Amino acid sequence: MIKIQKNRLLKEEGKVIKTLSCPLRISNADLDRPQAPESQCLRCNRKVVNTDWLSELQLVALLEEDPSTCLKINRYNPIFQVVE
C-alpha cells in the first residue's frame, strides 16, 4: 500500500516516491478524458496518468522512471492510504 501524507507518496518502508506539487485545484472537468488511463490537463497541457488503472507495482515502476509524472488519484483506491 502507498501512503499519501502531506502531499508526498511513500512506499511502505517510508521512502518518498513522489511529491504532489500541482498548484491548481484540478477536477474531472479539467481533464480531457477523466476516466481514461491517460488524459491531458486542459489547464497546463501536461499528460495526467489515471492511477485507477495501475497496480501498486506498476505505479512504483512508473514513478521510479519519472517521478515528475502527473497523477490522478482516487482517495478510495485501495492501493492508497490517505493520511490527513
Place this chain on the structure above:
Amino acid sequence: MEFNVRFDRSYMPPRTVKTVFALDEVNEFISQGHLVLFEKVKPNKKLYSKGFIFQSAKDSRCIFAPSRHFPVQHSGWETLSEDEWNEVMPITEYARERSLNYTWAAYVLPLAPEVGETFYVEDLIEDILVSEFWGSKIYAVDGIATWNGSALKFRRELYDSGECMIVG
C-alpha cells in the same frame, strides 16, 4: 462505498443534527423541545448499478459483469463471448441499501438553533453520488449545513467529485 465530508471540525466543532426514522423517536425529541424536519427518502437514479449474471458454459460458474465487454482494472478489457458465457439474467443493485428500507426520515436539530448556525449532519437523508471507483458507487453519508430559520442549507460543494480526487 461511504463518503464522509472533508470539513475541518477541530476548530469550533459544530453541533450535531441527528437523524431518526421512527415516530416514537420523533415525538420523544419534540417533547424535549427539539425542532424536527421531515424529509422523504428518495432513491437516487445515479446510485443504481446495472449488470448481468453470466454462467460459464464450461464449468457452470456464475459471475457478475456490467456487460459482455468491460474494462478490468489492471489488465485492459475482458470479453465474455456468447459461446463461453450464457446470460442468466439482468440485475440492478442500489449502492445505499438503507434508503430502500425507509420512505421518510427526520432531522432533529439541537436545542435553540441560531439562524446562521452551522451544523454537522451525521446521517444524511438525501442520497448523493459523489464519485465512482471501478463500478463502486461512492455516496455521501454525512454533511455540513447551515440553519436559515426554516430549513437546513447543505454545503453542496463538499460533495463535488473532486473531493475524492488528488491530482499532482
